[in-house]
Amino acid sequence: MTSVPADSMRRPWWQRHAVDAVALFVGVAVVGSAWHLSTRPGERPLDAFGVALGSVAVAGVLAHHWRPIAALLVPSGAIFVYLLMHYPNGPIYVLGPLGLFVFGLSAQRRPRPWLSPAVMLVVALCALLTDDGEWFRAAMVVGWSVVAILLADLIRTRLEQAAERRIALQQQRKRAEVEQQLELARDLHDSVAHALTAINVQAALAERVAVTAPDDAAEAARAIRMSSRDALAELNAIVRSLREPGAVPTRPQHCLSDIDALVDRAREAGLTVDVESSIGAELPDDVQAASYRVVQESLTNAVRYAPGSRVRLRVQGVGGGLQVSALDDGPAPGESVHPPGGGHGLIGMAERVRATGGTLRHGPSGPGFVVEARWERV
Structure with missing residues (x-):
């Protein structure tokens, strides 16, 4: 003893x-x-x-x-x-x-x-x-x-x-609180970074075409409104979780069927996104949520650091597991690129994948960048 x-x-x-x-x-x-x-x-x-x-x-x-x-x-x-x-x-x-x-x-x-x-x-x-x-x-x-x-x-x-x-x-309660704080921090980064990146791109577009193409400017304004609305909804859910420690999260749990909306916004932001999706069996909710965040962070990074690029997005069931990958071909000529960030998004993405039993690799691939998450068994 x-x-x-x-x-x-x-x-x-x-x-x-x-x-x-x-x-x-x-x-x-x-x-x-x-x-x-x-x-x-x-x-x-x-x-x-x-x-x-x-x-x-x-x-x-x-x-x-x-x-x-x-x-x-x-x-x-x-x-x-x-x-x-x-x-x-x-x-x-x-x-x-x-x-x-x-x-x-x-x-x-x-x-x-x-x-x-x-x-x-x-x-x-x-x-x-x-x-x-x-x-x-x-x-x-x-x-x-x-x-x-x-x-x-x-x-x-x-x-x-x-x-x-x-x-x-x-100690168990303290670990649970720390994990909840990390989860909220990851959600906050993913939601805000994705929304602000989309808003920034659409605002720049609206500014350029406000006079020459009013319809395009109105479409960009609509995209800004949609992105800000979704970000505010997630922020409100996160604030509720912070005010009630230990409470069951009320924010929506994203799944793979929500990826289409991410792809649409990435295309509105100027990316060309090719999607290959073949999923067989039903996937656990936590794996779907982690996969969604991998796609979200990958597309957000492509908008920020490879604007105008072509992104090949693959979501496939492989041998009883799941593979999610995103490969861009680098920024298009003449596009302005954001300076490198602190890497919090990649860290949070890796934490999510590991927490659900998967592995993540990311790094340069030719002129572009690749992110690949893999779950051997789901």
Whole structure:
């Protein structure tokens, strides 16, 4: 069992103070027994010093809140002196096992396994040597001490297990929150980057043809309105998810049937897109969503970095799996190219594909750029 921080094993207040109540009760019993304990030949009647030893033992048990080691050593030391003084059997003996119990339970770290038994054996040996050859007191010390040590270890183990489960659950929730944040960040990048790229291209087109071709300018304005509308819808869904952490996402889950809209917008932005699609069996939703984002990011990058290019888009079922690829032939002559970005889109695309069991490769291919995602089994 690994060591668990004490703060993670905190018990209800009534459990933490139950030992205190028992110790105080025994202390009262020690004081009250001063006038009632009978003595055998050779024993010393309980006097003020014996009562003081009992009070010291009680104080040692109560000190476990601040110094757990005091609960082990102080009561045992007081009982050791009590035995050496040949006082009669009395309630003070309860404080020894009680100190062993509370020490095993309250120590910041799990105590060394030999420490409590060693203290127990010293006290038991003293009880045996001061009992005129009889073994009753020694057996009593050993018996109750063993029970206290085992009970403390059992309860501590249960508390540590509960604390570990609690910590594991907290870590799991934290990982889920981080994953949700990454998912939202990827969605935000994909949606905004795609929409803004399309808006930028259409705005430039509208500016060029506003006078010479009003119909084309109106069509570009319509495309801008559609792109901004879709982006706002996704942004609203993302904001709702951020305001309600852990809530089930309300934004639409894209699938492969939505690719046609992406292709249409890419063509409106000036790309020539050739599509080859052959999908056999129904695909899982998460794979379809990841495939959609691969196509979206690939076409967005082509619009930004290879304007006017021809893009060959393939979505094919291959041997029980799926392959999605996009290859452009580089920017058309005379087209202005955006400067390279931070690569967040490619990173997010790779994360999506890996999360659904696929692999992604991307890089230059001749004058253009290729992106290929592959799932061996879907």
